[in-house]
Amino acid sequence: MAHHDDQEFAEYFAAKRDSVRRTAYLLCGDWHRADDLAQTAFVSLHRRWRKIRDRRAVDAYVRKTLVRAAIDESRRPWRRERHTDEVPEPVAAQAGRRDALAETVSTRADLRAALAHVPSKQRAVLVLRYFEGLDVSGVARTLGCSEGNVKSQTSRGLAKLRAVLGEEVDTRG
Structure with a gap:
């Protein structure tokens, strides 16, 4: 890779690293796996960096690579097991927190x-x-x-979220 290409890639990586990692986290729900997925996307991009003629398409390429990596990773048998490093806090420890902060954290969790x-x-x-x-x-x-597939997957995904959360999910955005 030429020095100019290396510099361009480094600038792109620095600008997008955090947002790609956050998206990966939302896809998989684990920061360590999100790091791996983001790395996979950026390594793939780096391999093809010189061949990309339209730099405006780079975000779409990274997004597509990230989503495909997340879906592929979720299909692996060892990913079906769920482990946790976090022990739930006792209810008494939560009582001292401010209600608004606790509600925000609870909703996000x-x-x-x-x-x-x-x-x-x-x-x-x-x-x-x-x-x-x-x-x-x-x-x-x-x-x-297809766009129809996206619409049906959105509908099914929101229905699953509603069922899991037990309440109406606001999708107005």
């Missing part, structure tokens, strides 16, 4: 936990639509499927 129960392809559609802000056609291009 509930959403992450609920996303873990949504099948990987539906989860990818929900993350791309509601957290990455892509429209239906953008999600379809990223996943390489």
Whole structure:
């Protein structure tokens, strides 16, 4: 890779590293796996960096690579097991916290936990639509499927979230 290409890639990586990692986390629900997924996406991008003619398409390429890696990873048998490093806090320890902060943390934790129960392809559609802000056609291009498929996967994913959360999910965005 030429020095100029290396510099361009380094600048892109520095600018997008955190957002790609956050998206990966939403796709898989684990920061360590998110790091691995982001690394996979950036390594793939680095391999093809010189061949990419339209630099405006780089975000879409990284997004597509990230989603495909997350879906592939979720299919591996050892990923079906769930372990946790966190021990639940006793209720008495939570009582001293401010209610607003506890509610925000609770809501975020509930959403992450609920996303873990949504099948990987539906989860990818929900993350791309509601957290990455892509429209239906953008999600379809990223996943390489039809817009109708995106709409049905969105509908099924939201239904699964509603069932897991036991309440109405606001999708107005």
